[in-house]
Amino acid sequence: MPGEAQKGPIGSHGIESRSEGLGEWLREFLKQELTPYPGRGAVVARIVISATLTMILIVTFRIPGGVVGALSAFVLSRENLVATARSAAFMMLAFVIGALFIPVGARLLASPPETHFLWVACSLFIVFFMLRCLVQYGVATAFALVVANVIGIWYLPGPAERNVELTLWLVDATLIGVLVTVGVEVIYYALRKGDDLIDGLDIRLKLIEDLVACYATGKDISVTTKNGLAQYGFVGVGTLRRHVSRGNYSAEFRARMSALVSLVGRSVDFAAALASSYQRLPEQDEQRLLRLQRTIAEMRSCIKTKGSPCDSGLEPSPTAGTPLLSEIESMVSLMPTLFSKDTTPDPSLSLIEDAPDTNRIFIPDAFTNPEHLRYVLGGTLAAMLCYVLYVALDWPGLSTSVTTCVLTALTTIGSSRQKQILRVAGFLLGGVVAGMGAQIFVLPYIDSITGFALLFASATGVAAWLATSSSRLSYAGVQFAFAFYIVHLSEFTIQTSLSVARDRVLGVFLGITMMWLVFERLFPSSAADEMVRIFVINLRQLAELVSSTPRADDPASIVKVRRLRQEIYRRFGEVNAQMDAVPFETGAIREGDMAARDRIRRWQASLRSFYVIELPLLQFRVFGDLESQGRTFAKLENEVRAGCARIFNAVADDLQEQVTTRHHEPEIPVEVLEHLEAAQRGQDIKFTEREQALMRLTRTISQIVDRLQHEVSTEGLYETYASDAPSPASIVPKSA
Template sequence: MAQPAGDLARPGAADILKLLAPFPGRAAMACRIALICALTAYVTSAYGTMEAAISAYVVFFLNQPDRVMSVVQSIAMLVLVTVFLGIVLIVAMFALDDPLWRVACIAGLSFGLLFVTSASKLRPVGAILAMIIGFLLDELGSVPFGEVATRALLYAWVMTAIPFAVSVCVNVLIAPSPRRLAGRTLAKRLRLAARSLVDPESTQAALGACLREGDAQIGTWLKLSVVDGSSARADFPALRQAVSSTLAILVAADLAAREASACLPAAFAAPIADTLENMARMLEAGGYPVDIELTLPGVAELPPLARVVAEDLQRAITRFAVVEADAPLPPPAAKSGGFFLPDAFTNPEHVRYALKTTAAAMFCYLLYTQINWPGIHTCFITVYMVSLGTTAETVEKMTLRIAGCLIGAILGTAAIVFLMPVTTAALGLMGIVFAGTWLSAWIAFGSPRIAYAGFQIALVFFMCVIQGPAPAFDLTIARDRTIGILIGNVVVYLIFTRVWPVSVAARVDAGLTALQHQWKRIAMLTHAGTRRAMAASAMAQCGALEQDLATMHFEPSWVRPDATWIAERRNALARLDALETPMFLLAERHPGDTAIDDWISRLSGETVGAGTPPPSPADANNDTRTALLGLGNARLIQLEHAAPSDAAKGFTTHAAA
């Protein structure tokens, strides 16, 4: 079973080392980001554009692991920035000469963009656009006349266009294709399953984490691979089936790793592991395995759970890329479609988020303008980078950002003191930027648990090191910008924890209810591919809810629910996690099995009939079904007898640590 949700956060020193450990593709991603930032620094030096540090930092928001999304995102952002700079030009015509109107326009545009950010699909980039527009309007207020303002806007467009253009060029040349990433990920999962059959104890945590990732990213890569030509359209159904089969392999391997009675003897484990290793090599080479033969000894003598594992692995491996066409596809789900979210104009949290973030930003803006300390203008920028929808997320990311800010300041100051005095050309500056960016990107594009620290290290490092078109070593600039970032973090913390604080609790309750309904739908599906896709999504959502509960200890005591509430939700998630494998395997063998409804009803606290209906006499797999029912019931009974007070005490102790 999964680790208790409350124990998933606050990594210790050993956990941090694990989060920093290399994995396939991490070094390549860090090198690509570092190269783009270094080239951006070189081009901005050549053109002498303003705020070159921001140009380099924007690179972190433009790039994805695959080349298609990286290129599309860069082009889309360039179009958006162009449109919004046109808006700034129009607004500047009326507000440039009047400070009061200029402040009002900054606040109004900020509120509008942040509302759209919270209530629409613009969420990933909306805050950045709000920050750019507000910062540009502020900068335009210091120019002496209109022609200079027009030129400043043109330079602002160049400032943002440079990282976009460099990102597109570099990604087209060296970024991996979506097909390669999908094949590499599937190969990693098959190798993990193979290793778990031989050494189950050392792979339990990795298998659970792999199932919590879901299949959505791989599915997206496969669709993109058809777009960019790295996969033939005719291969797409077989590749999608390979993703589905990989999930079945992982679930079977997870059962064998966690249950002693499901562990396969060496006569079964060795040939299966060898076959999975060969399949992984084919996927890494750019193909996919077909016509797979796997001969196993007779399974009749195996214990029921071990027989389930052996049969599921053999079926999933031999039909790895064979498209399932023997069952009708369910009707397609209605698209949620549209630019705005369904609750965009009914949920007051969108308006409150926009108001809180705008208030924090305007406080910082007025602070550094009224005390005439423009060096700390980074507090204004930081507000947009730190503010998130819930109090827990905001405080968690703020904690990571403060840690990243201090690390970035140390690195930037060290670079100014020891490297800048001997750097006389833009190429030397490129080298310094490359080294600092590589370290930041290694953290930022690794585990989500520490990613925000990497983003903050990059921001502070760039603010310290990139002070103009040529190498410079003014420690005052580095000091002021670091102070500004810390001020921005503190202002956001005070506002988001005191004004309309939003707990994660509502999202957890809604997510639990939705997961229970989803598993009921999964149990009724007869099409294997659709059933497995929905199961993978449900497992990923369960992992997301575990992370939501884990972030609750970042909420202040007046925002966080009481310990009993948290213990009850942790127990509900633990029970759902314990039932995932039995429910999946039962649905694979017996679609529509009423035992799954009974389990879900027990999770909901509803009264159900005594016992589980007996299996049909015509079913040749009665003993395997009985074994799966016994497994699920045993796990439920074990968790239902766990004392809620002990769970609450554990959370309280953990949160106070």
């Protein structure tokens, strides 16, 4: 796999394009992932302090189950204090539920070997169902950790009193870790003023602004700017997405910021490619660059005020000689639209954005979608195979194999393989190199809690630095910490036996082997195909959304639209998750899958913008005064909506066909904006002030849809680019 990887962060046309050897790829990969970035040191310091304080309390009071307690510093959310508190509450609730579920079930079923086997199977089935279908994923993860660890405690059960005691100590250790972590976060936010989401967006836009300013003035691009763009292009915007999803924001603001994060991420990609490809741009582009610079500066000011209305007249000026600059212009021109006065919803019309299912426990299709059942059965089968094997061998040290299955069981080959590779790497580094290495070379010279605390903090610092990398590497940091903790926090004395680390590592390999067997051989599914499949579903739902005409006097139609918008928003996140998994897949078609990944990233950024900008039009249709809506405007708006729906469905059909055939026939697109302008041309149409604002939004969404249709029609989804050939994406249609 690494030998087939391609150079990051991005090729000259916005796509990774040049193959390189394993050594060069790995060196560049680690360099980009481990480079410091603003805020990383603070997060690492908070993790180290929380985990070390938890360890000191656990060791001092001799509390069993300290591994999960110390690991709480890694798994709790840190996007803001509210998100941390919510995550902590959910995690404590899940551990309490798990502590009640396990002893009660074990008391009823765990004594006879036959029913004990049934109890383990049912417990694991429930775990995987929770991981797949529970709305609060944090609760599901915490519950899964309880069950996976306690199954080992109740292995061929001995005295029930002792098993119950160890289970309760495990919960107690976790509560200590959670409370310590929350305490550290409270102190940090009390001392620090700022917003990590706003700061993250601002620094990325500042780098793009600096790059554009250098081109506009003819100055050399500074090394800081070039390296900063390259780094942020490589790391991506996954952290910013977590800030948005876990932040204490309104649904409307969250949708706007999600779209903005995608646009900023793609702008950084193109800016990094531009900076690495051109030291100078043509002089005739000076005014164009200055307009772009002003728009970025205005957008930064808008973001700092958390989305105050922002209007900009930037119009993209595509040219054949500077396609990357055209792409940046296209992305940046959409940003102010997200926060313009035209797209600011009337507070009295916020009903559509109100969450109708705030108390929902399971996702809407939890009991109807067969894919969920496939996932649950696959994960349960893999975990049970591990359980049967280590019980048959009477080797309880291999019980980590069940935890491995729980933590790595995902829906596709790519995402499963990604976590398996990172888990192996983390366990080898944390368990063998750091864990067993410390047993041999360091612990013989330590005789106090101070010395052990320094060793523990050092290892935690390394793990935390890895964990604060991008999604490509961060999981390895958590596994590094888990492996190190499981070696050194299993008992309250210095661990001199190497068999503990050996058994844990072998358990991980057993779990990975079973996961490979089940998910790749029995239930194969490509991450790239899953990415396109979810994207196609979203296109069809967007077509349904834009075609819908709910009525204010029909509550059922309002609820239907709200749920539809929620499903679309959720699938945006699912597409992003599959994108992160695609690079970890192998095979002859990987190069085409990587090209498809780049295109889906670009198209999804536009769809997110459409999702936000279309809301005022939807609200006007539902709540606007029917008598005040001119027939001409209503007719034009209906025609545009119908055209957008047809294009979304046609694009969905095209992409679905390409997944099956891997073949694409170029088509001549029919532009929605051209139809709109033709309908208005030569007519003396008078719109109200509100209709004029909505007509501007209609033109914008027409441009977005035309651009999407043009790119899908003219370039194949899996078509790869030669390193010296222009990207089809660089040929922008007139309306875009």
